[in-house]
Amino acid sequence: MNIATSAPADPAVLAARQREVAAALGAVLPPHCVLSALEDTRPYECDGLAAYRQLPMIVTLPESEAQVVAILNVCRQLKVPIVPRGAGTGLSGGAMPIVDGVVLSTARLNQIVRLDPYSRTAVVQPGVRNLAISDAAAQHALYYAPDPSSQIACTIGGNVAENSGGVHCLKYGLTVHNVLRVRMVTIDGDVLELGGEALDAPGLDLLAVFVGSEGMLGIVTEVTVKLIPKPATARVIMASFDQVGAGCNAVADLIAAGIIPAGLEMMDQTSSRMVEPFVKAGYDTEAAAILLCEADGTAEEVEEDIARMSAVLQQAGASAIAVSQSEAERMRFWSGRKNAFPAAGRISPDYYCMDGTIPRKRLAEVLAGIAAMEIKHGLRCANVFHAGDGNLHPLILFNANAPGEFDRAEAFGAEILALCVAVGGTITGEHGVGIEKIASMCVQFAPAELAAFHAVKRAFDPARLLNPDKAIPTLNRCAEFGKMRVTGGLMPFAHLPRF
CATH class of the missing domain: 3.30.465.10 (Uridine Diphospho-n-acetylenolpyruvylglucosamine Reductase; domain 3)
Structure with a gap:
């Protein structure tokens, strides 16, 4: 799917503009720092959200702060939009290029x-x-x-x-x-x-x-x-639960007990079953959900925390508890969690990774809601997330080659984010808004709040040249979105209490 964030230009006009901007940049940068050929710019057409793509007009690769200043001066004078880019691992389309813009990659500023x-x-x-x-x-x-x-x-x-x-x-x-x-x-x-x-x-x-x-x-x-x-030592508990809701409640119980684990992650059965053959982390694939709870510090602190966490997890209904006995086993437990996204390719041609955050005590309710959405949209969803701070990462599984499946995946994702807001959460925890969640910003923020965001943007960038049309929707966009989403004057999930 191709989405341009500015109106497509006439090819001849765009080619002339490319030559003009490339010449101006070439006057302040070495030749190897300016890319304009198709085969050179193609790798920059998207970030980790590969569903949205747009070829950049030009890519710059500055090697010093002075060169960054020079690029910005040229782009400001010629009124060229600029999209900053790091490694391109982002998952919200924040580094997706603009058809008549310049990508400014900081990859060579690597000291x-x-x-x-x-x-x-x-x-x-x-x-x-x-x-x-x-x-x-x-x-x-x-x-x-x-x-x-x-x-x-x-x-x-x-x-x-x-x-x-x-x-x-x-x-x-x-x-x-x-x-x-x-x-x-x-x-x-x-x-x-x-x-x-x-x-x-x-x-x-x-x-x-x-x-x-x-x-x-x-x-x-x-x-x-x-x-x-670096902590003197660290150990991880893998706790199994026969019901997802029980695992979610255990998260709240741990925090309520005054325990702050170094890490507290949750994976449902779909996630653990797709990861285990790939990583062989030792996950309990018969469990409805598993929790990974890490304690770190001195050996004495870790021993005490492991005992306290184990007691809370057992009381919360854990059906099995395994504790890492070596650093290698600890890293193996974590490797499964960290490889959950690539492992999705074992069971689905494509996946759409969402990112929303909710109050911990609403985890069970929201996961039940996501399960109902799977039936509604006819798509599977693997849930793997930072349970301790309520940061969800549902992986919606779909086939981009099947007509209509990506549209259903997008609708599924938007509904998850709307539910996150409805229970007192937010539409992102760490992936950002980019272009992916622009419409969902309209669900979470009122016009006055969006106007404040735009005011901050104007204070730094009055000409709107830095990553324009990302992260903050215009009020007109929200008005159009509202016409599509509001039913009977109410947003989705209006029956749920708001915090």
Whole structure:
């Protein structure tokens, strides 16, 4: 499916525009930093949400902050829209190009500038891979906590754009909790620093505004992240449940008991059965749901936490409990969870990964709702998610070659997000909005709230050149969406109480 975020241009006009912009960029960049040939730009036509594609007019690959400034100056003067791109692992279409725009890839800004074990910080360029930070810090017994499933490939610049999380975000937080400072370039070519290495920075907290802004406010050129000591040990419980609802209630019981696991993940039977033959993690494929609960710290702390968590899980109705007995077994348990997305290819030609967040106590209710939607839309759904913080990742399984199946998958996904909002949640937890969830933004936010978002965007980018038409829908778009979705003056799930 091809979606252009600006009106398609006449081919001759677009070709002339491409030559004009390429010449201007070629005057400020080395030839190898500007791509315009079809075979060179094709790899940039989409991010991890491959259902939506658009060839970019030009791709730039700056190798320094000065080159980033030069690109922005050229694009501002010629009024060319810019789409920032990291590793392209995003799942919401945030890096999908614009037909008459420039993709600005930060992949070549990939140096670790400084790693200070005394202040426990690392200064890195945006193209540094997430896992590479921990690899570099390992010699000091430190690591970078946010660990998205794509951490072997995703870059810190993209993590900042999407406010990425991971399986350990319950205890250690999202990207916004682990970034101290961002150096960025505005559309005007100004270099700004947001935040700082001290406990606080003067002025408005623009760092928190910038993290998660999906490339709409500026281009990251340097990031200072927190490093934390690597725990002396860690162990994982795999708890089996005969009913999905019981597993969901166990999540709330653990938190209510005052236990904050290092990681708390849930997989339903469909997920564990598609993963186990691929990874051989040792999952209980007869269970309706399994929970992975990790404890980390000193050996004594871990032993105590494992005992406390086991007791809560048994009381919640766990039918079986297995505890990792070695680091290799712990990593094997996690490998199944982290490989759930690619493993979906074993049982379905295509999958559509959703991302919504709900209050923990509503997990059972929402999963029951998703089960009913499977019947309604005639599609299977594998549920694998960050249970501890209520961040759902339903994998809707479909066949793109079957007429109408992708449309049903989209409708299924939109209905899941609407249910998340109805129970007091939100339409995203860590994947961002991009182009995928634009319409769902209209479900969650009122016109006054959307107007405030647009005001922030105008303050940074009045000409709307940075990743335009992403993340924040226009009020006109919401009005049109409302005409399609509102029934009897009520949004979907109006019978459910709102928080």
